[in-house]
Amino acid sequence: MSEMFCYQCQETAKNTGCDTRGVCGKSPEVSNLQDLLIYLLKGVSTYTEMIRDMDGEVSRDVDVFVMKGLFSTVTNVNFSADDFYDWIGEALEIREELAGQCQELYREKHGEEYTGDLPEAATWTPDSDEDIEEKAKEVGVLQTENEDVRSLRELLIYGLKGIAAYADHAYILGHEQDDIYEFMQHGLAATLDESLSGDELTNLVLECGDCAVDTMALLDEANTSTYGHPEPTEVDLSTDDRPGILVSGHDLKDFEELLEQSEGEGVDIYTHGEMLPAQAYPAFKKYDHFKGNYGGSWWKQKEEFEKFNGPILMTTNCIVPPKDSYKDRIYTTGVAGFEGVSHIEDRPEGGSKDFTPVIEAAKKTKPPQEIESGSVMTGFAHNALSERADAVVEAIQNGDISRFVVMSGCDGRFKDREYFTEVAKELPEDAIILTSGCAKFRYNKLELGDIGGIPRVLDAGQCNDSYSLVVVAKKLAEAVDADDINDLPISYDIAWYEQKAVAVLLGLLAAGVKDIKLGPTLPAFLSENVTSVLVDKFGIAPTSGVQEDVKELMA
Structure with a gap:
């Protein structure tokens, strides 16, 4: 019996599935806990579907939790078992509250308790961490025996994970759409519905595509209304002689707050990977300590991060297991995480994240080692x-x-x-x-x-x-x-x-x-x-x- 099973990324072992350890680096424990979190999100979504069918209201906190829960399981986002235990505990609490809300609404409408069938994902409750560990091994991808049904369900779920990532970036900038939250939950609940035909699942997958376009449009509006439309920009690939902070991932709000807090502190800010396009937004160009791009694609970070010398802020996914030589210089934030790595906590309502630890660490480091010169275009x-x-x-x-x-x-x-x-x-x-x-x-x-x-x-x-x-x-x-x-x-x-x-x-x-x-x-x-x-x-x-x-x- 395999220790895990995951085939959600292109690099999955032998293009069939990782069953001993993820090619991405995640352990069997984390992989299984991610499966259990998705399983519980399906149970949560079963109740939110019922509540909406009875004209009840689902709290925004629940919408956001489901979104962030999906995002946390995207490849190379979070490798911390402790984080997933915390989110699983929170999912169980939310599910219990929703179950009570469902019963209350049902009694109001029908004058009696709801006694209909519910999927196990909506009812299973652990008594201990051992129960959680055992259940996590049972609820993964292979639980669906029919290969075609499994394929369509996973295609839908992976599309929903992508939507959740984009929706989270928009949410952080204050842009939300109810129908996007509702579709994420509708899709999750649908993967528990044994009555759905292949054609119906295929139609849901295509609806997921429509929702993906809507979500990317929402994020585009969030980014451009906040930071201006990207402009064609020639980006320098060389380095300066001051200490630097390297920002990787995708989150522009984190990037903005770091720029603001590091201004005048004697350190420079560089982009890496998918943060390269931040160079094209007008709002960031006013910062004199905002420098060029360092390095290239995410998978080269073990070599590039080591040579950067300064701290690295991982704002979202694309982290790979860090080498000991620079592990103490890695900082995660948001839903990203890795065991033994420092984490910048979420911003308080109406406030900003505190990037002081990253900035102070940068002041004690050497300037980045230059690894290339020239420029690239973006924007x-x-x-x-x-x-x-x-x-x-x-x-x-x-x-x-x-x-x-x-x-x-x-x-x-x-x-x-x-x-x-x-x-x-x-x-x-x-x-x-x-x-x-x-x-x-x-x-x-x-x-x-x-x-x-x-x-x-x-x-x-x-x-x-x-x-x-x-x-x-x-x-x-x-x-x-x-x-x-x-x-x-x-x-x-x-x-x-x-x-x-x-x-x-x-x-x-x-x-x-x-x-x-x-x-x-x-x-x-x-x-x-x-x-x-x-x-x-x-x-x-x-x-x-x-x-x-x-x-x-x-x-």
């Missing part, structure tokens, strides 16, 4: 591209631009991801790459030139900024009077790694995009039959040979 989100729409349309009509190739998504450690670098090199000089997410680190430093002043790599930003690419496609369709988004000179060659990329993929499908190439492997959680549906209905295909794929992308 080509939908507003910046809309301002250049006339030039883009003219370049298309003149034949200067033959095609746009969307190469968004995630990066990863495996050697076969060099495919995306080679595709970028192989594309003809009249093709432009549209990108977002950390996939860009495979090619954003290549000397690919420009077309009439338009860079051949247009970086829209973080993975959630894939929404910008949907907006751009729709605006381009209007500009050239195309009836179907698939009639545009745009091809899709998408890299995936974790669950936010799943949400983006479902969002593209919901937007009507077809013939997406997906790699470097198809997800292990897609059964043969579910894969066939995606191929037949949407034309999804695995990446293959570079030259063969480039010919198809350019066709």
Whole structure:
């Protein structure tokens, strides 16, 4: 019997599933506790569905807890067993309160107690930590025996995890939508419903795609209304001679508060990984101690963090188990966590997080070791591209631009991801790459030139900024009077790694995009039959040979 089972990320062992320890580094204990938390969130959602059906109100605290609980189980977010024990305890308390609220509403409506059937996830109660440990081993992915049902349920859950991550960033900036919270809970509860057919589950997966687009739009509004629209920005890759703090992850609010609190303290702030797009927001450019970007993709952090010398703030996911040589310089915050690593507590209501420990630690360190020089461009989100729409349309009509190739998504450690670098090199000089997410680190430093002043790599930003690419496609369709988004000179060659990329993929499908190439492997959680549906209905295909794929992308 395996110690765990997880196949939610692209790097899962042998592309079938991690069963002894996660390739990401999570232990069997943490993996199983994550499964149990998801199981209890399904039980919580069973009650919230019942409460809403009876015209009752679900508290915002419950909505936020479910969202953050989902986010905490995304790959490379939290590796701390203690945190998951705490969240499991909180889930049990919330579920008990909701059960009481359900009974009260039912009595008001029917004059009697509710005695109907409930799924075990809504009723199971542990008597000890040992009960929790044993139950955590029983409620994972493989509990669903039918492979196709399991595949659709997991596809839905992973999409919900991605939505939760984006919704959490928007929530932190004060932007929320009831229907997004409600769909997360509706989807979770649906995975316990044995009566749902394959078609009904498939429809829920597509609804998840619609919700993903809505959530990314909400986050786009949150980011741009708070910090301004990203501007095309040339980002320095060198370092200065003062101590620095390196910020990784995705959260812009954390970044803002750190900039404010570190101003005048004699330390510089650098971005890393998916924080690179923060360089393009106008609100951050006023800080003189905000420097350039250090390093590249998340998976190189063991080497890069060691050379940075100063403290590293992990605002969200993308942490990998740190080396002892810099473990004492890592700080997590939000739902991110790792055992033995310092954690910055959540901000009090109406207040800010206190980043004093990070700033004071930085003052005692050496300046970063320079690992590269030069610059990269970022900031080509939908507003910046809309301002250049006339030039883009003219370049298309003149034949200067033959095609746009969307190469968004995630990066990863495996050697076969060099495919995306080679595709970028192989594309003809009249093709432009549209990108977002950390996939860009495979090619954003290549000397690919420009077309009439338009860079051949247009970086829209973080993975959630894939929404910008949907907006751009729709605006381009209007500009050239195309009836179907698939009639545009745009091809899709998408890299995936974790669950936010799943949400983006479902969002593209919901937007009507077809013939997406997906790699470097198809997800292990897609059964043969579910894969066939995606191929037949949407034309999804695995990446293959570079030259063969480039010919198809350019066709």
